Amino acid sequence: MRAAAARQGRGRALLADPDPHRARRRLPAGHPVTGRGEDTGRLGGWRAVAARLTSLRLRLVAVFAAVALTAAVSASGIAYWLNRDAVLTRAQNAALNDFRQAMEREAGSLPLRPECDQLEETARRMARSPHNYRVLLLAVNPEGEPCAKSSDGEFSMSAVPGALTAAVEKRREVNAANRFEYHLYWQRTTPGGDPYLVGGAKVMGGGPTGYMLKSLDAEADDLNSLAWSLGIATLLALIGSALLAQAAATTVLRPVQRLGDAARRLGEGQLDTRLRVSGTDELADLSRTFNRTAESLEARVEELSAREAASRRFVADMSHELRTPLTAITAVTEVLEEETDSLDPMIAPAVQLVVTETRRLNDLVENLMEVTRFDAGTARLVLDDVDVADMVTACIDVRAWLDAVEVDAPRGIVARLDPRRLDVILANLIGNALKHGGSPVRVAVRTEDA
Template sequence: MTDSPTRSRGRLIRGALRLTSLRLRLVTVFALVALVAAVSVSGIAYWLNRDAVLTRAQNSALKDFSQALGDGAGGLPEQASCEMLRDMGTIMTSGNQTYQVVLVDREGPEGDCVVETDPAAFRLDMVPASLADAVHQERDDTDAPYHLYWQRVEIDGDPYLLGGAQVIDGGPTGYMLASLAPERDDLNSLAWSLGIATALAVIGSALLAQAAATMVLRPVARLSNAAQRLGEGKLDTRLEERGADELAELSRTFNAAAASLEQRVTDLRAREAASRRFVADMSHELRTPMTAITAVTDVLEEEVDSLDPMIAPAVQLVVSETRRLNSLVENLMEVTRFDAGTAKMVLDDVNIADQVTHCIDARAWLDAVELDADRTITARLDPRRLDVILANLIGNALKHGGGRSVRVSVREEIDPAAGRDDVVVEVADQGPGIPEDVLPHVFDRFYKASASRPRSDGSGLGLSIALENAHLHGGEISAANAPEGGAVFTLRLPREAPGDGDGDGDGESDGCDGTEGDGGNGDSSGERNRPGKPDGPGKERDT
């Protein structure tokens, strides 16, 4: 099974958060500080010990060589033979000496005499010319015109100490070669020990940082979880206040903020509930007098032809405004039910094309609406609420379509995001379209596209009620402008609406009776057997 892109992105985000977490940064900083400190201390300790070890070994070897050379040369006659020099070399390297010597006498009775105690290990040609020149250079010091000189060399990858001296003017010259391999081995062991100590220090600091991070971040994690619960709406979330440090002060601040937020939300909810009750009570109380007024206006409308021509326009205005007020009361009742969460549905198997035809026929819109629908598409929906949606969308399109026909298309689509079959109804007009700054607000309650025209023929609630009914079915309504011009409202509903209810029906008019044909935030009156009267193309769209 392959992972979905969303799940893969989630894992990548969590991985990135782990890589940038405060715990990792604390451990990294602790480890780097420990590493720098341990390497610095180890490096200083190594170089100090190295200098001390090499200096001690060097001084010891040079001292023994100088003393042995002086003792041996002091017992030689002025004209010493090569045999005497050989014996002297044997005496110098006898015992526990760790070096080999080369003795050179250029002015002996036998001519040049070179004595090498171990030619395989040390020969005269192995002495650097710079050292030989320094040894034979006489200094302006009458007490000791010739000094002992030395230098460290590397032969076949091993370190050695090479020294030389001339005891007296014209006498033999001695060179010695001492191995520094034991000291090198000791220094290598010291380096390994310091490296292991450094690694242990880094590991220990990382463990210490982990423990410290756990102690520090545990309250932060509790705070994060509490903030998440608070964001989920659990306003009674509080943190335990322990100690008197900065984290405890942060917990107290969070608790105070949460308590203040809970109180404010409680107050707002109370005010909102009171406002809803007020609207519901007001709408309910208005229904009784509105029923009586509507009955009177119906009588007046029937007698309008027999009235004085000067009075007839006033009567027509009263009838129109009464119907508008009655529609507004019904819409407010419906909005109140949506806000209170009491709106329910009565589901039934509905043929979508027949439902659209019934809706436009009931409002005498057949001549103004072009229907392109598959007559076989059915869905399980609430027919009354679907009619309300259709009446609002089609009425809105007729009002703002510039007097041209409205096209309604019905098709079936598969929603890949939800993994279900949907019914899609598109209502397109041929008007000027919706301004881009108005598009995000077309479904807002009482929104007006123009502040200079606060009053319109509708209540400004039609599209909002249509959207709420679509949400009740588990669907959605979107608004856009077509490339060729005009506005397009797209209704998308699932073939099977969620849930099944009893439907209160209180205050809710059947869209087919003409009283719920509110074209939304640009409402159409939608009276029965009266065609919709769309505004001219120059009028802005009430939303």
């Protein structure tokens, strides 16, 4: 009977104040609550930022943008290099072909040892080409002295790379694969950071050597304009891809968001939550799976609720059924208790034991009925001003725990509460302490400002 009463008390701690030790949960003195709140708010802010940065929408947009940027940059780079090669090749071939013809037409008509004035005049005529390049002619004058004249007076051999000079002056053997002793050679240079095309050739039969210098600034400007255009196109493509990614992410994530909201409502207890399913894609299959899961969960919860209701009805019915015979038994035991003094001394202890256990059984049934009323939502507090020390002592005494429990409860601590529920709470706490911690158990009662 004692074990049953203890189990009943431990199992229904909800009958009492849900926080009987409120004072133990207070913050220690001197701890700044505002600082902790600021830290918590700052931590929550960082978590919110981290959630935004790691959101699926942002990752989808970032992937779309990265793919679009890679494709746009690759296409722009390929287009730039192809156009660059085409522009430079076209300008270069045109200028070199014109320079070759000018060397054959103008320089080829000079004598083997021309005068310096003749070289200068010929260089100027050659430089009048529509391709706008400068000319430098080298030869030996009639006196046997080297002579170098340019079309503008500034173009000199210092602007010609040494490797190009060596290639132009080198004489090749004439054979079936090589019909000429000398060839036209060219090289792109960037003296001072400006792009130039330098070409050189030697007149067949020992005539003068000529060099041309053409600025490629116009072609470089065209290529820069092309690069800017491709950069702007790449930026526009990136912006467009980001907008398309945002739209695509919204389309993809809308069902996921609906699924998350439905799962949240289901977790809050709305078991009739269902998703509208349309289509045959993976998200539709996921929605169907969620609906089947919700239906199964709802059916299981309804089944458990029905079983719990049946259990509560059984306990309530059993409590009422036990109360009727217990009333008669209690009346008989009260009569026996009154006649204890007149009974045989050998029988009196047994009678007293029956009286005590009957009262405990009656309390157990009353507590069980209280539980059923609590489950049914009809339980009410019966408040009274009681001495907490007396309640603790009575709870320990009626359960025969005086030898295993030390009580430190000064009298005079009066509280307004429901005595029955306080008894259940005390029995729950002390019984658990004896069962799991062993004796002796020390119970102390103190007052503390809230």
